[in-house]
Amino acid sequence: MTTQLLRIGETAERLGVSTHLLRHWEAEGVITPERTAGGARRYGPELRDALAIAVKCQHAGMSLSTIAQLLNGPPGERRRLVAEQRDAVDRHRARLERTAAFLDHVLRCTHPVVRECPECRAFASSTP
Structure with a gap:
């Protein structure tokens, strides 16, 4: 063949x-x-x-x-490389989830100016 x-x-x-x-x-x-x-x-x-x-x-x-x-x-490197990338993906996902939660809040926010909202300010000053 x-x-x-x-x-x-x-x-x-x-x-x-x-x-x-x-x-x-x-x-x-x-x-x-x-x-x-x-x-x-x-x-x-x-x-x-x-x-x-x-x-x-x-x-x-x-x-x-x-x-x-x-x-x-070398085959032994695969597990380490993939584990490191998986950790990076998990960290990125966590950042995206925090960002999505912030955007959801902004959509519901009743403050006339976003920067006047305590929750929006708290998000902005939180760790990325």
Whole structure:
């Protein structure tokens, strides 16, 4: 059985990213696509799976260097990298929840000027 190698445009389209992004990730050492005799990039199923994981990691806020470590580094590093990112996501979620609570209050606030509201001022002076 032959593996289906896709061109860069087909791969980018399937992943919902730009060809520029794939070239950038290659230049940064995140991925290494196969090459034809003429130098054209080809992406096999395993690399496309790795790219799909990389896209999800990017959506989770991981830096490109962290994604490269996750995909190409020692297996023992994965747990630490993912745990650190999970903690960052939890902190970000908590900030978003506090912000949403503040916005909900502002929507219900009856003070004519927001800065006159004690609850709004308390939120503004709280830890981010």
